[in-house]
Amino acid sequence: MLNGKNLIDGCWVGSDHLLPSADLDGQTFAQATPAQIDEAALAARRDFRAYSGVPRPKRAAFLRQIAQEIDVLGDMITKTAKAETGLPEARLVGERGRTTGQLRMFADLIEDTTYLDQRHEPALPDRQPLPRPDLRLGHRAIGPVVVFGASNFPLAFSTAGGDTASALAAGCPVIVKGHGAHAGTAELVAQAILRAITHCAMPKATFQMVQGSGREVGTALVKHPQIRAVGFTGSLAGGRALFDLCTSRPDPIPFYGELGSINPVFCLPHAVSARGAEIGAGLAAALSMGAGQFCTNPGVTITIKGPGSDTIEAATVDGLKTVGAQTMLTDGICAAYRNGVETLRDLSQDLLQNQQSDVGARRALPALFKVAARDWLQTPQLRDEVFGAAGVIVECTDTAEMLELAEGLEGQLTATLQMDDKDIELAQALFPILEEKAGRILANGFPTGVEVCSAMMHGGPYPASTDVRATSVGTLAITRWLRPVSYQNIPAQLLPADLQQIDRTG
Template sequence: MELMGKHLIAGEWTGAAEQFSSDPAEGEPRIFAAGTVDLVDRAAQAAEDAFDAYSATTAQDRAAFLNAIADEVDARIDTLALIGAQETGLPDARLRGETGRTSGQLRMFATHILEGDFLDARHDAALPDRTPLPRSDLRMIQRPIGPVAVFGASNFPLAFSTAGGDTASALAAGCPVVVRGHHAHPGTAEVVAAAIAAAITACDMPAGVFSLIQGGGLEVGQALVQHPLIKAVGFTGSLRGGRALFDLCAQRPEPIPFFGELGSINPVFVLPAAASARGAEIGAGWAASLTMGAGQFCTNPGVVVVTDGPGADAFRDAAVAALHESPAQTTLTAGIADAYFDGRDRIARAGCTRALVSSDRGEARGVTPAVFEVSGTDWLNSDALAHEVFGPLGIIVRVADADEMAAVAKGLDGQLTCTLQMDAGDTAAAKALMPVLERKAGRILANGFPTGVEVSGAMVHGGPYPASTNFGATSVGTLAIRRFLRPVCYQDLPAELLPVV
């Protein structure tokens, strides 16, 4: 497929005077038109123009549209794998799997809206004879909120980007979408946008139901979240960038919800019986999870808390042995590699840590694992350690006892996940931690590792700040649709005026 290097604005492939060059992991850079504030305005206006018609479509119509997008994405899997690998350095199998996840979650939302539960429809029938006052006929239903802005993620060029979970759930809800593509994979974004455009034509949907804006400076992202026609934002990225956009959303004359997934260290608590019985096994499993995909997952388990003793030694020794064998991996962008080594240096400068595995800088985007060890007391006294380092960096926190482990848990910021490694003898200790962990994380695991997020009805991918900016929401799973709906009550309205669902 020959890339055009253009934006897609309401069905039209549009160039721009300003351009930018991609920075691929392999192959020659490509030139793309860069976003502008004017293009943001055009896309937002097109989305608003499409909203009345699109929000009035039936669930059957939108399900057919979502399935059509999925079919078009699947039809381009070879192209996506090729261009995605060139841009990101991700292996072919990962990109093909992520393509399947992308089309799969589109189909999941198609099925979900046909079932109707997302509407949360409620009806209180009129009670005209009730005393002392009669009751009106009341019907409540969830309705789409308006045009939604979505920011593509660096670490998932497909499943969290152009037609990813935010876009899929917003379209399922009945909301047009304007996507700001990530500069790390603009070619991949263009291919997916072409798939969506084909589905729009095939399903006779309003052209403004989807637009893609590529690149551009900070002012483009700022203009998108502050545009008065945008009614919500979906974002997956860094704490710094996400918090800046969140603040802009809050400062608008009409503040809007910012659904940002920002950062998490995803702690693993290895309880004493488990450490004693299988410390080495857990250590090897942790090392594999820590280095999966060069550690570039938001659920990467960056911190392990284990009670000091022989079990902790076995865990550490097995993890270190496995990590010494881990080869260099290519990061998604040069900026991620730079930030990784900056984070490594920050941990080393804390002064209370001991380096167990030292990361080396390979080629421009190459990284190897780094692991540090610290006592529970020093962890609790250092503010520098409990912040995410995006990449294969881990910290082993050796606590003195259950009380110190509980203190570490209570001191955590909000997390996407918390994990318990436990055996039967750890049940009491695990029960003592559960009230703390439930307040800290959106997902709690036992005897596993958090990398790998199932796309399903029961999944929660979110948590208290800074894991996400709205801990009552999830960016993965069917509940994600609720971010882009709001309840409306219809009192004594004739049936002809009620929404068609």
Template structure:
């Protein structure tokens, strides 16, 4: 494998290199990967800026074909899943599915482009005879914001990485992308980046539409965010990392938005009738969700809240039995594994927290041993540390005295990606009282499911109030993700010859429009 990174379509090397590490063995993998410098970042960003004006005005059909070409290229990359397995420790079935999701979301954005609603064209025709004042001809559309910096995520080497949701939505909007590959999987990043570069060339686009920079230092990411050509940032990762990027972006002479998905414990509320009817099954399902992928999902159920009693005992007993048999899985990196162990140790050391169960002992490197705790509603309310995210298969059951205490527990939580209700029909009245509170706390509210797993669709919201994300008005999954990288422009009384295609009088692109307040 060639360890060069990409500036536009050009493979670039440097004297400084690094290697990926197999988390299952802690041994370095073959291939030296070139480290990008600040000068390389500047070159990539300059090239992206040069590509911007032509790329943002490509017809929706051409951009749709480009996204589909990327998907086709990714599907034809030999050895991609195997390399991702070696660099992440994730199993083949998971990564095969993730490749499918990656290509599927690219094709979904292609479909969105052809539908045209993303442009949100609005026309207010001139009213020269209106009294007391005439109205000018006003036409609005949304245009791309400019080159976008994307940071690959550790826990999704494909779907949230080089060609993941941030890149797909930015390219769909007409924004060139400069991606910083995650240092844990540089080989996977290079393979996908070359697939994108092939699609750029085949579609006859400016080479600056996509670049990949690589390296292990925070300074590289800082150089990317602070480059004046970059106009927005997409990030999935830790709260510390996301907030560092937000601070850098806000201190620029021209501040820019950072769309960071960061931290969530995803509360699950168990209601009495549901517990009574299926407590044991809920306990098993909970552990299945908790331990999936060694708990390395941003939607992992980190806390369960319920009224104390024998039904909750039944749930807890089933969860303990299931978790005690859970085999430890390889975590993504040694650093993530160390932080997980620290988080588990912190929870177990709290005075009013009881350790209910630990997963089976494992052999080998970086195995995440699942952990289940419990505490009281009062203790949870009074100790903010109990609500801190532990990235991995660790969760806490909160035993409350009544619904009022459940509400207080939820009120004290920070913003979340998800909130889940396990309910039966008899629980609807009490559940309805909590829904308005959960709307204020979470971006997605589920009933009778588990939060792990995010559907890529038109209605999906993968976002939420801080610290789940840095901007609760957006989503990083689903077609609405394109809105992060678009801004409105209004054209007043411009001659038709000067109007861009989406707002011309004869609507050559056949985009859906709102004309004089009515949808065409």
């Protein structure tokens, strides 16, 4: 079923530069050439007005058809993704369900005009000293969008993931840069989308996909003058490089990047005294889930030194000792994890003493460290994200130091409070700080796992993301791909159909 080619303007095209797959025997993938990238961007621009003008009910039907086509290829997609990523079958089946669920969620969303945030200020011709014109505000698709697949979610954050689903729902043609870690999975999902394009008679360049290693293809995409916005989930270094390219263009464009987060968990004294062992066991489970390869992995746990913090530490250690070596997504991610663990080992107390080199290539063991809050605050390397099942317990001397630590945090996707009713005073002191630092605040849970719904915010202040106002999960994600347009005294025949339906008399 795999052809190893790029999907450009409705056709599968190859190139002379073939990239071998490390996980699919004998399979190669054609790296897109500069000419092909140019062709894809020009085709997306050509079809933008046609696709953005497709009535919302038809766009909704198209999204549902994509979900249906993905389900048709479901078993093959799961088999390929398992071979490429090492993720277990159950996880991938669940992720596929999330992917199709997102598509259907956005289909439901655009069948109503609420997401367009339409506004109308009727004319006031007799107003003094000056009359007011008729003003209507609507939101229009921003233009062709580039989406980068994510290493850790081959389905839900990649080819037909949330970025693609929300952009297509908004009326934007999408060009996906397939991730090299799961190029085969990307192609199969692209095949499903192409079938939906054909079935629903959408413009050929509504969706396109290109493959390529390194940054050459990605750089060419974000610099192309026809691209109007970019969605990215990945490393801080890679995302920052692309962000800088987007903002340094002659015509800067929005870059919606999710880059990095250590997702602090604040364990408040009364909760620690009442259920420290329970908190530690939950932390171990959350930290090691999926080899820790989640953007919301709880990388740092903040406690106040005392018997309760000792209980959390012991329970977390006991929980992690039962976790064996886990396969990581790529050799590069595994190597980066091991390097990060070695850095933490050099700078803090190693509570597990797991030897990462003893488990073979692309496999890793959990790691847990402990450090005093003062040292953590004064050592920037301790605050870097280590992508994998590595955590740091930070011990504060008192509540004042806990508050100081919270103030020193960078932007985060999440912040968690483990608290009981008697902790409310300290929680109230922490809360306004955490509201400034994180996009999602949790009480008495762990951040691993993201609910896909209208009330979800999956973003945060930099470096968690590049736009503190934007989410990559949930229905609010569609606003990234829309821009407001105001219409003054425009005849009804010229207005967008949705705005025509607003009562012209107010």
